[in-house]
Amino acid sequence: MDFVRERVAADRASGVDGGRVITRFPPEPNGYLHIGHAKSICLNFGIAQEFGGQCHLRFDDTNPTKEETEYVESIQEDVRWLGFAWSGEVRYASQYFEQLFEYAKQLVRKNLAFVCDQTGEEMRRTRGSLTGPGSPSPFRERSAKVNLDLLERMRQGEFPEGARTLRAKIDMGSPNMNMRDPVMYRILHSAHHRTGASWCIYPTYDWAHGLSDAIEGITHSICTLEFENHRPLYEWFLKAIDRLPHQDRAPPRQIEFARLNLTYTVLSKRKLLELVQEKHVAGWDDPRMPTLSGLRRRGFTPAAIRRFCEQIGVAKFNSTVDRVLLENALRDDLNRSAPRAMAVLRPLKVVIENYPQDQVESLVAQNNPEDPAAGSRQIPFGREVWVERDDYKDEAPKDWFRLAPGKEVRLRYAYYVTCQRAVRDPATGEITHLVCTYDPATRGGDSPDGRKVKGTLHWVACASAVSAHVRLYDHLFGESHPESAAGDGDYKAFLNPNSLESITAAQLEPSLAEAQPGSRWQFERLGYFIADVVDSRPGRPVFGRIVTLKDSWAKLEKKLPGGGRQPAKT
């Protein structure tokens, strides 16, 4: 059990919240959710589920200049897709604006807040530094009466943007910058995506967040590490206000955990927005993006993402999780659920010279060896078949189980074939096709004499093959830690130029032609693929690779003298 859950368990046991557990997931609607948010969602909703509590979805919409309805919608869709249901209606910090304003007036009356006329520049100058104290605002000692009047006029729109703020009166000498008379309200003559033009002053995060928690009766307010220094302020506000709702219970407690970092990508809204705006990717849902919408289009399953979040745990150590963990969670899920099919990405023709010229037969293939209930299907076989270009070599290296002159392999579910020779175009030297012979006694893929063959190849009969577009994705960044590799430079310098490879004429077995958009398949020996939700149509499929299968030959090959080629990644 992680430290957050331990804390929740202890609080529940002690009865401070009357046995209640209420958490919240509080995104700002200024961007799309990514895998890092999934960690927070799984934590907050997971804890609520495990402890018989509730989790609220609350938009932290206190900055109208950055927030949009588009994001409000995508966020809800992503949370639902992940498999979670929030308690009650969707909530918004903005629905508490009136209440917050009343509390602000209360603080003014108690002389705990004041209207400050300093400019942003002046405030910055007088805030002091990390090592030295700040100095009080000259407006700090205004009377409650004046402050109340000014605050009301701020709200009425009498003053231009930036002219005044409402500040908490705490301690300009505090070693914690957040306690140096932080701003509670600023004037922003901007329309808000929910409250429209009814407000021209907006609460800051610190002022709005803890109070929203208190109003909703949140017991545990779980957030990321960078808010650790804000906790004293969070507690100060809650303590300063009289007559908060739910006063029979303990106030909400803020608990901080380390945000997720993942190798070969970036996970900050700002940077992801930049990638979208500068068109390094096709959009928020580009299958290479770590956004939930990107992962969804890529073919990740909600179960795999939830499993991943379980596996990485929750702690306060700043860490970077290896992307293979995410991929493995997915392989695990898809291995059990994805039906198998055969597809050849880079086709090389094989002519079986002793196979009857116009014969076509139908062979039985299992749909999923991991799941007998998935049944079987018929696949056509003929004299000419496509095999993978990479499955043939003129000279077989050590431990090569695939095709080479004189080598016998099995065509999966079909026959043993032996490679006789490669035929080349005399002009270019390119291999045009392979000539093989087959053993009719091995129909289905077993030899009656018990002779073993180590290699099994996937294949597609030429006569009935379906040609299709397939997209292969690789890491968005070529560097495992693009941000630290960039240092002060541009992380975008490490974008992987080969993160998308388009294959225009892959050859698929006929059953794949009618694949439903969004359906996931394992192409045998290659990886998991999804019929693209946007571009694929039954009869004219377009597939994207979700993730490769593990490839122990690629590993072996790298250790061979000569090193081998750079294998395709995920």
Place this chain on the structure above:
RNA sequence: UACCCGGUGGUGUAAUGGUAACACUAGUGGUUUUGGUCCACUCAUUCCAGGUUCGAGUCCUGGCCGGGUAACCA
């Protein structure tokens, strides 16, 4: 030259004063009609130095290293 928070195999997390565990990676071997899956085995003197204790990854002290913090962002 301030305050807050951290430091356990390659990676990420456990161990709540009592045999350093689990997952992934890597390596080795086995099974296999996917070089997939599956199975077995191997891989750490817990940042350093003192101290407390019968006993310290855990408690104390001092270092070292890393992260966060000076928006009218969240």
